[in-house]
Amino acid sequence: MALNARDIGLRAASALVLAPAAVAAVWGGGVWFLALIIAAVGLLAVEWARMSAPVAWRAMAGIITIAVVAAVVTTHLGRLPTALGMLAIGALVGGLAARLRGLQALNTAYGVLYLGWPCVLLVWLRNDHDPVGLHWTALVFAVAWAADILAYLVGSAVGGPKLWPRFSPNKTWSGFIGGLAAGSLAGAAMAAGFDMGRLTIFWGAVLGLCAALATMAGDLWESALKRRFGVKDAGTLIPGHGGLLDRVDGMMFAVVVVAAGRLVVLWLEGAL
Incomplete structure (x- = not known):
């Protein structure tokens, strides 16, 4: 699948509108x-x-x-x-x-x-009583967005064999690998740049990898659900993306993985 300038433009414009609102709300808590x-x-x-x-x-x-x-x-x-x-x-x-x-x-x-x-x-x-709650919430967004964006760009530019053509004919193995790499790097960067408790850079990369895998699993799962219900998009709210569910489907799975990682760190810190 070749890069589509119009599609990329719509996605970028939508992101410029939605991302600042999400970031501001996460920051404000x-x-x-x-x-x-x-x-x-x-x-x-x-x-x-x-x-x-x-x-x-x-x-x-x-x-x-x-x-x-x-x-x-x-x-x-x-x-x-x-x-x-x-x-x-x-x-x-x-x-x-x-x-x-x-x-x-x-x-x-x-x-x-x-x-x-x-x-x-x-x-x-995001619990305001948790001193690092902001950072852990930001980790979810960073990994999910990085995995989603790089999977799309790499898959569009490189192409190659399809990942799951039955349910999502546009997704490729090259995009899948690019998304995993991006998520791992995002996890490592968050662990290196912010206080994440006892989450080291190495384990941040591992957690980012797992969360990126969950992100793409969530994307594929929603594609399967849409196929089951006979619709192309979950909605029409976001130009270039479809509905809000089409935008956050991967994040919905990624947060489960990150929350599990947070529980492990809390256990290691003796907070559970």
């Missing part, structure tokens, strides 16, 4: 970051409902939004275990509500967990 996550939840819920339950998308989007926002706010208040339990209950309620409307219960129940799990973990990572 507190209610600013919470507001960013809540706004994202609402948009993602609409996109998911439109894909998975188009005949009753407003009701399903409302249910998913309420369930996930409740868990996110609970996490912000410092009650992560309770928030995870609330996600499970929200998934159950959402599934039952979908069944009562004659829809597939699994689609709505999965939507609560698929969107809720990464949002809860992002809020947990």
Whole structure:
């Protein structure tokens, strides 16, 4: 796939609009970051409902939004275990509500967990009471963005064998390798330049590699979901990208890996 100047221009313009807002909210933390996550939840819920339950998308989007926002706010208040339990209950309620409307219960129940799990973990990572919470949250964005951008650029410029043509015909092995390398370098750079607790440069590179792998797995997984629902993009919100879900699909998987790394470091520091 050759480099497309118009496509790159649209992507760059979208990034110039969205990235500063995300960076400012991550930096500000507190209610600013919470507001960013809540706004994202609402948009993602609409996109998911439109894909998975188009005949009753407003009701399903409302249910998913309420369930996930409740868990996110609970996490912000410092009650992560309770928030995870609330996600499970929200998934159950959402599934039952979908069944009562004659829809597939699994689609709505999965939507609560698929969107809720990464949002809860992002809020947990950014915890204002954690002196390095900002750095760990920034690590998620740095690795996911680096992996995504380099995978696209390398894959477009180099081309070669397709990674998973059945679900994502444009992704290549060259882009996959480029994304892994970029994520590893981003992880090492974050560990070298910022206080990450006991995360060394070497283990930062390893964590970045694993998070980059998760980023691309998340991208492929969303491609498979879109193929299942028969849509090309999750939405039309972002020029050059499609919907918000198309933009953050990889990050949603990467945050799980980074959160696991944070737990390991906290355990090593005796904080658990």
